[in-house]
Amino acid sequence: MSSPVSYSREGRIAIITVDNPPVNALALPVRAGLASAFAQLASDADAAGAVLICAGRTFIAGADITEFDKPIEEPWLPKVLAQIENSNKVVVAAIHGTALGGGLETAMSCHYRVAATTAQVGLPEVSLGLLPGATGTQRLPRLIGVQAALDAMISGRPLSAKVAHQKGLVDELVEGDLKAGAVAFAERFIASGQTPRKVRDIAVDTSSLPADFFATYRKNIARETRGFYAPEQIIQCVEAAVSLPFDEAVAVENRLFMGCMTSSHSRAQRHLFFAEREVAKIPDVPKDTALRPIKQVAVVGGGTMGGGIAMNFANVGIPVLLKEISQEALDRGMSIIRANYEGPVKKGKLSQEAMDKCMSLITPTLDYKDLASADLVIEAVFETMAIKKVVFGELDAVCKPGAILASNTSTLNVDEIAACTKRPEDVIGLHFFAPANVMSLLEIVRGGKTSHEVIATSMAMAKTIRKMGVLVRVCFGFVGNRMFFPYVREAQRMILEGVPAERIDRVAFEWGMAMGPNGVSDLSGLDVLDKVNKEWKEKPADPAYCRMIEVLVGMGRYGQKTGAGIYKYEGRNAVPDAEVAALAKAEATRLNVPQIEVSDEEIIERLLYSMINEGALILDEGIATRASDIDVVFCHGYGMPRYRGGPMKYGDEVGLATVVAAMEKYRKRYGDLYWTPAPLLAKLAAAGQKFTP
Numbered sequence: 023m024s025s026p027v028s029y030s031r032e033g034r035i036a037i038i039t040v041d042n043p044p045v046n047a048l049a050l051p052v053r054a055g056l057a058s059a060f061a062q063l064a065s066d067a068d069a070a071g072a073v074l075i076c077a078g079r080t081f082i083a084g085a086d087i088t089e090f091d092k093p094i095e096e097p098w099l100p101k102v103l104a105q106i107e108n109s110n111k112v113v114v115a116a117i118h119g120t121a122l123g124g125g126l127e128t129a130m131s132c133h134y135r136v137a138a139t140t141a142q143v144g145l146p147e148v149s150l151g152l153l154p155g156a157t158g159t160q161r162l163p164r165l166i167g168v169q170a171a172l173d174a175m176i177s178g179r180p181l182s183a184k185v186a187h188q189k190g191l192v193d194e195l196v197e198g199d200l201k202a203g204a205v206a207f208a209e210r211f212i213a214s215g216q217t218p219r220k221v222r223d224i225a226v227d228t229s230s231l232p233a234d235f236f237a238t239y240r241k242n243i244a245r246e247t248r249g250f251y252a253p254e255q256i257i258q259c260v261e262a263a264v265s266l267p268f269d270e271a272v273a274v275e276n277r278l279f280m281g282c283m284t285s286s287h288s289r290a291q292r293h294l295f296f297a298e299r300e301v302a303k304i305p306d307v308p309k310d311t312a313l314r315p316i317k318q319v320a321v322v323g324g325g326t327m328g329g330g331i332a333m334n335f336a337n338v339g340i341p342v343l344l345k346e347i348s349q350e351a352l353d354r355g356m357s358i359i360r361a362n363y364e365g366p367v368k369k370g371k372l373s374q375e376a377m378d379k380c381m382s383l384i385t386p387t388l389d390y391k392d393l394a395s396a397d398l399v400i401e402a403v404f405e406t407m408a409i410k411k412v413v414f415g416e417l418d419a420v421c422k423p424g425a426i427l428a429s430n431t432s433t434l435n436v437d438e439i440a441a442c443t444k445r446p447e448d449v450i451g452l453h454f455f456a457p458a459n460v461m462s463l464l465e466i467v468r469g470g471k472t473s474h475e476v477i478a479t480s481m482a483m484a485k486t487i488r489k490m491g492v493l494v495r496v497c498f499g500f501v502g503n504r505m506f507f508p509y510v511r512e513a514q515r516m517i518l519e520g521v522p523a524e525r526i527d528r529v530a531f532e533w534g535m536a537m538g539p540n541g542v543s544d545l546s547g548l549d550v551l552d553k554v555n556k557e558w559k560e561k562p563a564d565p566a567y568c569r570m571i572e573v574l575v576g577m578g579r580y581g582q583k584t585g586a587g588i589y590k591y592e593g594r595n596a597v598p599d600a601e602v603a604a605l606a607k608a609e610a611t612r613l614n615v616p617q618i619e620v621s622d623e624e625i626i627e628r629l630l631y632s633m634i635n636e637g638a639l640i641l642d643e644g645i646a647t648r649a650s651d652i653d654v655v656f657c658h659g660y661g662m663p664r665y666r667g668g669p670m671k672y673g674d675e676v677g678l679a680t681v682v683a684a685m686e687k688y689r690k691r692y693g694d695l696y697w698t699p700a701p702l703l704a705k706l707a708a709a710g711q712k713f714t715p
């Protein structure tokens with residue numbers, strides 16, 4: 023098999039080219055190829071220097087992530103990079119596309135770096151639960167300083183070539199032919215008679231670091247990195263860079279990298295990396311399915327949801343019509359949108375000019391006829407089937423042939439909505455998550471008759487508006503809400519059993535959820551949850567089911583919006599309410615629900631395993647395409663931490679047999695209704711298998 027790394031010469035400059043599509047990842051053959059190419063450079067008497075360049079769309083985009091689940095195979099990257107750096111002939115990296123992770127580490131082991139002006143460089147390992155483990159934590163602080171290096175590695179955000187040049191990470195920007203620019207750089211260097219500079223020999227500049235620099239840094243990032251393992255490991259590597267000689271600090275980096283690589287966090291985050299790419303692949307919809315152009319969008323309903331949806335399109339330059347039934351509602355809708363834009367403008371995150379441009383793209387209207395030119399119409403009215411049917415009847419009458427008619431329903435039957443039009447093949451569910459202009463998830467609900475074109479266009483549209491589109495099929499609550507219901511159900515049941523609501527939330531928060539189930543219920547609105555329960559035809563025949571929601575709604579306690587729900591609110595601060603605990607006790611007595619001791623472990627098991635079991639049913643029924651799609655839904659739409667990888671991945675990590683054993687324990691206590699393992703879960707557990715192999 024030919025090597026993905028080739029060696030040639032232009033005059034006295036060796037050209038070492040990596041060609042390993044799609045992103046030139048540093049898989050074993052690339053590492054071996056680099057080792058042998060640099061050995062050839064050393065022995066090539068006619069070569070005075072070298073350019074390391076890549077074929078295809080990008081410079082090396084990092085280590086091959088698929089290899090981290092397998093035993094390490096030599097030559098391991100740090101060894102290859104030491105070989106490159108130790109070359110006594112000058113080596114120049116020529117960067118285009120994205121030099122990421124091990125790719126940038128490779129470039130930093132070269133003596134100099136030139137880059138195309140469009141290139142980007144970065145160390146995004148943290149997003150995979152890793153640290154830059156091929157000397158990146160040691161070289162970056164030497165090149166751009168401790169603070170800037172930490173910022174780059176903790177955020178994982180890439181730098182543009184221009185910024186990298188300003189910071190000294192890139193030595194020269196090349197406007198035209200990159201290879202020619204790199205060769206010219208190498209020639210000039212050789213002509214200067216200097217000795218190649220090794221990054222390892224540059225001293226880390228600590229002159230401007232205050233004594234408490236690392237302690238302050240830790241404090242400053244504590245909130246955004248809560249629960250994640252890798253950020254602290256990265257800081258420790260940089261502390262080593264500051265205090266130890268290069269080789270000793272590299273040994274620290276190597277040890278901490280191994281700790282990250284074998285952590286459940288990194289497994290979960292790597293799982294999501296691939297899940298987020300897999301989710302775009304729809305088995306029965308061919309890749310080359312024709313897409314319909316989306317140049318004009320309309321949103322019906324200018325409430326908080328409709329307004330948020332409209333903003334997504336305006337943000338990417340697509341004009342949107344916002345339809346309401348009265349001038350008053352329309353004015354209110356437009357003013358909410360304006361306020362949503364003004365927030366970031368005040369904070370300096372958005373320019374006034376950009377805001378004005380977005381606002382100018384949103385046109386209010388009261389007339390359905392104006393929607394005739396829209397390519398995509400998204401209905402975002404009240405969550406009641408009768409109202410939705412009226413709206414779709416109107417849309418069917420006015421919209422042009424080929425327009426996509428979408429509903430933002432969060433639970434209702436898309437097929438039933440489609441059936442009231444003469445074009446069910448053009449109807450689809452587009453379930454945005456609140457706040458719609460912020461949350462990255464978009465559940466795309468295909469009806470029984472939705473055409474491939476409409477599905478493919480909706481998936482592409484999600485990408486255009488920078489959402490994570492997940493295709494699901496019709497069932498009550500689709501994937502996200504259907505799995506969220508058992509989670510709320512268990513939280514509710516525990517409140518009846520005498521577990522304080524705040525304790526349930528604290529345990530869920532410490533497990534990693536952005537917010538516990540009771541806080542979320544109050545935020546979403548108990549009235550909304552109650553209404554959903556009432557509309558649910560197959561609601562469990564259990565008088566205790568979400569009973570406290572019913573009781574509280576009956577008292578006008580709808581949650582945050584009324585200042586009281588499961589909690590009392592002081593501003594937005596949730597305060598535990600003894601009245602709710604007393605009410606729960608009284609209800610429990612009435613319903614014969616015993617008061618029990620529940621451990622923290624049981625809280626997690628009941629919240630998570632009930633969800634995982636529902637996920638298995640969803641897979642059995644073909645509602646979701648794959649388990650990893652479900653994980654994407656929960657990490658993008660429900661505040662599940664990426665280091666858990668989603669509910670199904672969590673089940674895989676715990677072990678499905680363990681999940682089933684716990685379910686059997688609860689089945690004995692509560693009966694079959696909620697705790698009978700789904701056939702798929704039982705089958706996988708018995709076979710010692712996982713949802714995602």
Ligand code: 3H9
Pocket residue numbers: 044045047080083084085086087088099100120122123124125127146147150152153154155156158296299300
């Ligand atoms: C690292 O480097 C550790 C070191 O510090 C230490 C080592 C000792 N490996 O995203 P796309 C696949 S950790 C394997 O759709 P784009 C991807 O799955 C690594 N596969 O393209 C997809 O496959 P498929 C640090 C990879 O143009 C295909 O390539 N580096 C890798 O939208 C196309 O990917 C990173 O974290 C990989 N490293 O974006 C960078 N990368 O077609 C990770 C991609 O079968 N990569 N694939 O679905 C990226 O951020 C983006 O892929 C990139 C291109 C921006 C490069």
